[in-house]
Amino acid sequence: MLEKQLTGHRVDRSICAWFWEQSISQPDSFKVLPVIASPTHYLFQIVREGITFLACTQVEMPPLMGIEFLCRVADVLSDYLGGLNEDVIKDNFVIVYELLDEMIDNGFPLTTEPNILRDMIAPPNIVSKMLSVVTGNTSNVSDTLPGATSSCVPWRTTQLKHANNDVYVNLVEEMDTIINSDGVLVKCEIFGVVEVNSHLSGIPDLTLSFANPSILNDVQFHPCVRFRPWESEQILSFVPPDGLFKLMSYRVKKLKNTPIYVKPQMSSESGTCRLSVMVGIRNDPGKAVDSLAVQFQLPHGVSSANLTANHGTVDILADKTCSWSIGRIPKDKTPQMSGTLVLEEGMEQLNVKPTFQVDFKIMGVALSGLKINKLDLKNLPTPAHKGFRAQTEAGQYEVRS
């Protein structure tokens, strides 16, 4: 176990013991509470893939700052280590330590930009492992200060050279929908991200414009986006970091249509409950709806379930989750799952209703209707290849029964 005290006031390790004691004794409510007031400290926690990140303070500070920083640490670590789990952290302890050392100093975030961190501390890979074994040089820490720390675009390394200049813009949209028990669409909105994967030499200046920016309800930008052109003309002008990054995220609200429909029906009588779910295309999005799946939690009081589907497979998992994976909707029939739920002894009927979560993916379409007008590249030594893609996934797509 390695411990680094960031500030002069020692934080006793007993706070961790306290935390675990509490989280074991009250597993449900405690695990999800992001801000905890313990007798001695205030704790911030986030949980990522089974790993708990904990920050503590004794004095007033913006809680979101703590939480946001922990999220950033988790992002950087999973980026470096290619995933997050106990083993991978144990295996790369030195890297984790070096990263934390660089990211925070005396309780204040220092360098959190992934591109710069990458220049300072090389990510682990097979080649560097081989090198270190062969040469005996164990350090993966760079000896020179990355130029970016001092430039006015701190997210971009200077002197980049790529053999092939290319830039890809990808619209990734998630659809959040709530359909209530009467089958009425109460909420339908798109949460989208403009992902840019850029491999450009030098310091390029990019301008991206949309054909219909007025449909955007709200936006969030990567720090590289200049505010003024957006305010006046709603165009994105930016100097991109290298590699894949989220240029902007946006929200389109109050959509009227969903691409598919899911119709659950439940009727219960004398200890059993009949359930049938039908799925089909409502508005053809023009592209195939892929990896369609419906999932729901069997309610309390259901002792066993017997469900079959005329297309796809139905699985009931150990935690009483029932998942029906359909895949692609067949042309000739409407997929339907039906069967009975057997209730526990003494229960006449079920008065709680499960919520069905729907998952799907449509490639090649942005359901919000957002269209990219054009992408201009300036300040480039050689002409570059440009590419655009779009896809829509289900986000929190919920159908109540």
Added chain:
Amino acid sequence: MHSALYKRLLRMLHLSRWRLRSLFTYICFTMLKGKRPNEALLSINIFQRDLGDQNPLVRAWALRTMAGIRLHVISPLVLVAVRKCARDPSVYVRKCAANALPKLHDLRLEENAAAIIEIIEILLNDNSPGVVGAAAAAFAFVCPNDLPVIGRNYKRLCEILPDVEEWGQIILIGILLRYVIARHGLAKESIMASLLPNIFSNEKTGSESDTGYLEIKKTYEIVLQEPELVAMVSRSYLAGPDKHLLHPNNSDVISSDYISSRFTSSKTDDNVKILLQCTLPLLWSRNSAVVLAAAGVHWIMAPMEEISKIVKPLLFLLRSSDASKYVVLCNIQVFAKVMPSLFAANIEDFFISSSDAYQVKALKLEILSSIATDASISIIFQEFQDYVRDPDRRFAADTVAAIGVCAKRNPQVANTCVEGLLALISPKSINSTSGSMDDEAVVLIQAITSIKDIIKQDPLSHENAIIYLIRNLDAIKVPVARAMIVWIVGEYNSIGNIIPKMVSIILRFLARGFPSESIETKYQILNAAVKVLLNSKEEDFDTAKSILNYVFELAKFDFNYDVRDRARVLRKLLSCYFSSSGLEEKPNNNEIRLLLVEHIFGEKVKPSTEMVNNRFYLPGSLSQIVFHAAPGYEPLPEPCSLTESDMVKGLEEEPTQAEANDSDVDSGSLNEEGSYYSEDSVTASTRTDSETTASESDNNNTDSLINLSDVGKPQEETNDLGELMSKGDLESWLDDNDNPGPSQNVAERVPSARISIGDISTRTKPKIYTLLDPTYGNGLKVIYKYSLEESAVSPPLVSVDTFFENCSSYSMSKILLTNEDSESSDQGSSLESQKDVPVFAPMEEISILEPGQTIKRVIHVHFHHHLLPLKLILWCNDKKHPVKLRPDIGFFLKPLMMDLDAFSQKESQLPGMFEYTRRCSFTDHLAELGSDGKDGDVSPTKDSFLIICQCLASKMLSNANLHLVSVNMPVDVNLNDASGLCLQFSGEILSNSIPCLVSVTLDGKCFEPLNASVKINCEETVFGLNLLNRIVNFLAEPQLTT
């Protein structure tokens, strides 16, 4: 660590690569820090050499490591290094220099304070946004109240704000907001305008000058529905809720002139405008903390009709991580309560998704019920109907409660609500759920509670609901629910036409089943029977009486003694109705009884006003999430407390910084520091402004360098009283007892290593604070010190000896100290009633004070462990002076006599979480040793030990009301090595008598600054930590001699 090993490590340091050095040093320093500072120092020169390295990364790392060592001895060296690096050509190194400043400040060396602030100012003036961000963080940590420093660079800081890196932005936004309020006041178009006195009073409607206010008032009334709540929130932001709750109507005390002069306009004032303008783009940031901080600025300062700009960005944050979703919702909840119209159009954002955590669901429900409007209520109810069938029954119960709240708020939908709720308790839905009884019971109880609350609003119109409940009484088995229905029967027994006819039948039915009911239902049956009897008309009276009599008889033989007792009491009270027993000897006695019974049961419950959680803290703060003031929480500064004179003083100093900046930073920096956004984001008007200020400062440049050493305390003379009193470092104290020569004390030396307590107590000098300075009080000087005596009024009170001295040439009269809220005359009762707020017992008035005369009064204060200064009003010659009484946690204790065995036993009972340690340095003994033993080691070792003990003990006892238990000396005394010397003190907390143990262990050489490690064992952890911080602070504070 073994010393040989250490030497080898040191050699490694010389050879190894620089990056490894920092790792090595970190590990060995944390281990060696306490024990061998001298050897640790050997490595310093390596880092000093690195500071001159070509590679900026090496310089930065050397600085970080050096600052990370945290030893008092090397702090001057680090300070020099930081000063050098603050002018380094590399941005990264300058940023690290800014980051090193808090570490230096952490060592709490007074002599460095001024220099640190000076460096901060240089760095705040830096051209690179990255450095400014780090400097802002250092500023917030080191000197958050030194706002003139900000004032000098205000416009530039605002303009650079969008370029600063995200973490710095969060801090800088907060600083700028504080500065604007302290300098320019609140905006009268914002929600804080509720503090404006003429918002609510229509007195001056006729006058011309008030048209502006009238306009504001109009928008104000349109946008806000609950003005009291808004006023409370804005007052909480300014004064902090704890103090605000103490003086609920303090706005009356402050005169209206005072208030309105503290307002500015966010539409016309450029300074406010530029802040709002520069924080606007930050609402698009991807960092949720930045968005929330920027939203907070707009919430407080922006005109009300423009606040809606923050809505979309805030709602967008709900799509970020689960943890931040919770925090954002907590803040939205407050916004929505104050200004429901703000979020009214966005109800679907608060619809619950099944993947939300329970806390998030509960928050969304609360927000939904507070933003519901007539238009949206039907949609919301539709949603609620779905939630009631949610598998999470706890959440379903919350929904039922929310339905009740909605119905109360919008009375026209009450009927629909009641119908929906009644459907929930229909026998069909109850019977079907026998499988999971516990979960369902929660929902059922909540449903009936909600119905009860709705009925309370307007009992007459809900007669049918009551009848429905009564009809279903048989089906409802949950005791609490049954008891509640019986209560409803009793309470509304005479309402409408049908109920009075049913009541006797119901009662008969209930009386028959009485023995098999649960206890709480039995209570309610008893009460209901009595209520029915009191309300019954002539024809029913006999029935009611016989039923009651029957119930009493049954209750007499109940298993539960409480039921038996209640029945007996009620029977005695109602004995007049049961005239069969021969109790008629005193008819007027019966009268009294009747009256009593009428009073107890006759009164109808009034619809209670809704309880709101009335603790509000600044948006985005930790305190708002945990609902108490976290240590270090500060409300907004007093509006306009920063005067022009502070700023003038600041301007004089500006040339120094400008010059320093020009000559050093600019020459060193390459063209690397272009601004990325500011070029286009600054408006033309502001640019001309900044140019003019720049040219002004250029003119001033010709002046010679101002002496920089007094930068640290620029407001000593110029600040107003409030500022002066709140400055920790400006506390002045007198030292009138002259030191009894150490030799006298040594004469009483005890052969064992224990010092008698009487000996020490003569040396204690309680610290004396100034309450009112003669310059501000027209010659009245008031000083106070905490007394060691227990308060004569009540044990939990802290007694404070206060001395009133007349320094003027005329006599003064009617001197009185009162609570800030002078209206509440009944101090005695508030002493008992208000539990959690500092309370001040009334003081005997001094009728006359002759020139030169000094009068002592003892005042008694109950601080309730609040560490914020208590605001008091000092009346003198019918003029009032606001003063602040600074609590000293050391005197929230009283000595607890115990011997060493008891001490160690108690100590062993309080391990782990109840034990906290901090280290500090102790130097007081050096002066004593220096004056005493000029000839060094000639005096025996014991003497120097004793002097150290005496210095330490007297310092402890003069600053905290403790009992010295014992002094332990190390047995194997090494000449001049004071390590192992341990003093133990004990005390108990005044308010709750929880014992609190303090041990101070020394470490180091006699003739050098000692390292003291202070340990506190106390069950009350928050108190213990605060006390620990206080002790460490005063121990490290150098001794002042007169």
